[in-house]
Amino acid sequence: MSLKQRKCLTAIGTVLLFSIAQISVQVGFAQPAAGGLPVPPQQFIARLTTRNNLAITVNGNGAATGSSILTGATIETGPDQSATVNLGPLGVLDIAPNTKLVLTYDEHGNVKVMLLQGCAVLATRKKTEGEITTQQGSAGKTDRKQGGILDVCFPPGASSPVVNQGAAVAAGAGAGVGAPAGAAAAGAGGLFGIGVPATIAILVGAGSAALTPVFFQNNPSGAV
Amino acid sequence: MLNKTTGPLPQLRLRIGIAVLAILACLLLILVSARTGFSRLVGKYALLTYSIPAANEAVSLAPSDPEAHRTLATVFSHLRLFDGAKNELETATSLRPNDDYLWLELGNVKDELGDTEGALAAFNEAVRFAPYYAHSRWQRGNLLLRMGHYPEAFADLRQAALSNRDFLPNLIDLAWGLSRGDVKATEQLVQLNDDRARIALARFLARHGQAREAVDQFHLAAASATEENKLDLQRQLIDAKAFKEAFELRSGPTNETTAVFYDGGFEGPLSFDEVVFGWRIPREQTGVSISLDATQPQSGAKSLRIQFNGNSNPSASLISQTVLVKPQHRYRINFAVRTQDVVTGALPLISISDAVSGQLLGSSPAFPQASNSWQVLSFEFATLEQTNAVILSLQRNRCSSDPCPIFGLVWLDSFSIEELK
Numbered sequence: 001m002s003l004k005q006r007k008c009l010t011a012i013g014t015v016l017l018f019s020i021a022q023i024s025v026q027v028g029f030a031q032p033a034a035g036g037l038p039v040p041p042q043q044f045i046a047r048l049t050t051r052n053n054l055a056i057t058v059n060g061n062g063a064a065t066g067s068s069i070l071t072g073a074t075i076e077t078g079p080d081q082s083a084t085v086n087l088g089p090l091g092v093l094d095i096a097p098n099t100k101l102v103l104t105y106d107e108h109g110n111v112k113v114m115l116l117q118g119c120a121v122l123a124t125r126k127k128t129e130g131e132i133t134t135q136q137g138s139a140g141k142t143d144r145k146q147g148g149i150l151d152v153c154f155p156p157g158a159s160s161p162v163v164n165q166g167a168a169v170a171a172g173a174g175a176g177v178g179a180p181a182g183a184a185a186a187g188a189g190g191l192f193g194i195g196v197p198a199t200i201a202i203l204v205g206a207g208s209a210a211l212t213p214v215f216f217q218n219n220p221s222g223a224v
Numbered sequence: 225m226l227n228k229t230t231g232p233l234p235q236l237r238l239r240i241g242i243a244v245l246a247i248l249a250c251l252l253l254i255l256v257s258a259r260t261g262f263s264r265l266v267g268k269y270a271l272l273t274y275s276i277p278a279a280n281e282a283v284s285l286a287p288s289d290p291e292a293h294r295t296l297a298t299v300f301s302h303l304r305l306f307d308g309a310k311n312e313l314e315t316a317t318s319l320r321p322n323d324d325y326l327w328l329e330l331g332n333v334k335d336e337l338g339d340t341e342g343a344l345a346a347f348n349e350a351v352r353f354a355p356y357y358a359h360s361r362w363q364r365g366n367l368l369l370r371m372g373h374y375p376e377a378f379a380d381l382r383q384a385a386l387s388n389r390d391f392l393p394n395l396i397d398l399a400w401g402l403s404r405g406d407v408k409a410t411e412q413l414v415q416l417n418d419d420r421a422r423i424a425l426a427r428f429l430a431r432h433g434q435a436r437e438a439v440d441q442f443h444l445a446a447a448s449a450t451e452e453n454k455l456d457l458q459r460q461l462i463d464a465k466a467f468k469e470a471f472e473l474r475s476g477p478t479n480e481t482t483a484v485f486y487d488g489g490f491e492g493p494l495s496f497d498e499v500v501f502g503w504r505i506p507r508e509q510t511g512v513s514i515s516l517d518a519t520q521p522q523s524g525a526k527s528l529r530i531q532f533n534g535n536s537n538p539s540a541s542l543i544s545q546t547v548l549v550k551p552q553h554r555y556r557i558n559f560a561v562r563t564q565d566v567v568t569g570a571l572p573l574i575s576i577s578d579a580v581s582g583q584l585l586g587s588s589p590a591f592p593q594a595s596n597s598w599q600v601l602s603f604e605f606a607t608l609e610q611t612n613a614v615i616l617s618l619q620r621n622r623c624s625s626d627p628c629p630i631f632g633l634v635w636l637d638s639f640s641i642e643e644l645k
Contacts, residue, residue: 038409040402045370047335052302059401060431061393066332068366070401086336 044107045070047086056081056095069103076100077118082172087111091124091147094174109144115161119153119168134161260286267295274302283312290316294326301333309333317349324354328363340371351380358388369398378413385421392421396428407437419448427460435466439473458500462546465580467613470500471548483549485616488559488639489524490516504544511536511630514543522560522598522637530572530618532630538570538620545616546579547641554606554644557616559636560598561591566632570623576605579613590621591634598637604644 046069048058055062057076058069069075069085077083077099085093085103090111093103099118105111109128113120116135122142124130130142132152139161142148153167263286270278279296286292297312313330320326331346347364354360365380381398385391396414403409407429416422422445429438442449442457454473461470486502494516496507505514517529530542549555559574566572571590577583586605607614616639620630 038403038406038412039374040404040409040413042372043402047366047370049336058394059397061397062390063394066335066363066366067394068369068398070398072401 043071044088044090044105046088046103046105049084049086051082054081056083071104071106072102074100074102082174084174089125090128091122091130094121094123094168096120096153096168096171096173099173115139115152115154117154117156119151119155119171119173121168121173122150122152124148132161136160139163260289263289263292267292270295270299274299276300276303288319290319290323290326293319294329297329297333301329301336306333306336310337317346321349322353324350324357324360327353328360331363331367335367340367343367344371356387358384358391361387362391369402374402378415382415389420392424393428396425400428400432405432407434419445423449423453423457426457430457430460430464430466433464433466435461435464435469438466439469442473455500462500467546467548467579474500483547483555483641483643485545485547485639485641489521489637490526490528491524494528501546501548504546506541509536509540509542512542517635520562520635522562522635524637527560527562527635527637530634530636532566532568532632532634534631535627535629536620538623538628541615541617541619542572543618545639546613547616548613549607549611550643551607551609551611554604556602556604556642556644557586557588558600558602558638558640558642559588560600560638561595562598562635562637563591563593563595564633566591566593566630566634568620568623568628568630568632569625570621570628570630572618572620572630572634574601574603575617575619576614577617578608578611579615580610581608583608585611585614593632598635600638 048056048063048067048069049065050056050063053065055064056078057063058067058073060074063069075083075085075095077095077097079097082097083095085095087093087105090105090109093111093113095101096119099120100116101118101120102114102116103111104114111122111124111128111130113122113130113132114134115132120132122130122132124142125147127144128142128147129144130148130150132139132150134152134154136159139152139154140150140163142150149164151164151166151168151173152161153171154161263282266278266285267282269275270282276296276299279292279299282292283296293312293316297309297316300306300309300312310330310333313326313333317323317326317330327346327350331343331350334340334343334346344364344367347360347367350360351364361380362384365377365384368374368377368380371377378399381391381395385395396410399410399413403413411425414421414425416425422441426438426441426445429435429441438457438461442454458470458473461467461473490503492502494503494505494514496505511532511534513531513533515529515531516526518526521527528543536542557574557576571593573588573590575587576585578585585607586603588601588603591601592599605614618636620628
């Protein structure tokens, strides 16, 4: 091998070595950093809204409006608490006061509510099958093609649930839906249309507040 | 020649002019204050009754008061008229742009409307104006979580839990649920950086049946753990039927399970609050009184005295203790008993049952009705394939009548357990 050929081979070898080193460096950079945060698989997460933003109990912890509800969550409401779980494309679950249930759902259009006690209304959209079960078994299912609404109440000590008789809505599930107070007040007359008694109450309150300094002066004895 | 500008008349006019202006300004201020005050009053009424007309009137009385717009938005939100609520909150935030709560409310309303990007923008503003407050970070973290931006979401959620420890159990719960019950991933998502967080995670894991991991986490935080923390975790482990781990937390790690009674001779004090491996005595017992007696112990300085005064539930456990055992092993229990004038249709006895399933594994002979001296009784039992712990209880035989009264005195002492080869 001539000197020229040897130099040529050395140059090619150097270039090859450099190229391999470059690839190694890039592969090394492409690897995920050891000890980095795990990235959980993407999944749909439901959203909680509570009445008047009062905290309810989710998996034993307090949770208010804006909290995330994962599948398998145990949700419990107290005497003056009601809540709504927005299941996005799957539907909506309204929970009445004094209710305890376990909510499971998946991306394949299945929503299941295990109603341990209390009342709930499950409204599912098309392509979603909703079911409410109690300790006695299935209380009802919605049609996957049509979607539908299940209104179920299962009070403590009851032998069987009350299904689709409006009992859950009456118990406060979905409280705040519609415009009961506002609509009622709209035609009530009185100042600002808020009703005569309310108008009188406001005016008397405002008048009393304004006249308080006149009747109750600094010196209560009236002595000069 | 008189200077017109410095004479008494123009000065008077100037003074009157200033006074009139001042009076007008005062009247204006009074009017504005009255309108604002009245607006707030009407607003309070609107919130109590969720009345849209009243809330509208509050706004028309004080259109530049963000609180009036917020009131109307709250009423709209309650009635699920989120479009109206959004408009009012947008006005409110434009009037008072530094209020993080207004931005949070706007974000929540936009989230309700499905406008996640708009909600995120509002939450970003809330975080901008309250970067160290937990509520703003928590809300944004939850939204990011639902948007699938997990790393950013957990950064916010962790920051919120750092600012307000009340969020820590929620953070652990979310990490656990999202990682589908993976302890390691949960730990990494929560990024435990202090002992309080570790103790919280230990409690959570104990509740979710991960006893080994719970104890490991607790040991890592042992330097900062209080006795109350330890007892609390022991309770959680006992509730989860993780007896071995609960015992380990009390006595340190053990490879070999040696069955042993805790204070079998009743020499230590009795406590109603004992929940783990000591003698457990129910707080409420009818017709029975239990005390330590130092008059005639069979061994040591004390024995246990039980006085029956009438009706008591025969199946109720009067005292009990959980004992760690090995599966599929035979054991013998020895104890001393003394009785005085026991009159009943169902005599007391000692029973042993599996701590998890409650299956009866063995029982002693019924106690004698009257024995002036101590008698040592023994009985054997075999543990099941899955038995890791047994519960020894003082109970009564089955009774043919109901109610089933019992009168008299029983003393117990010197409990011991031995493994049979």
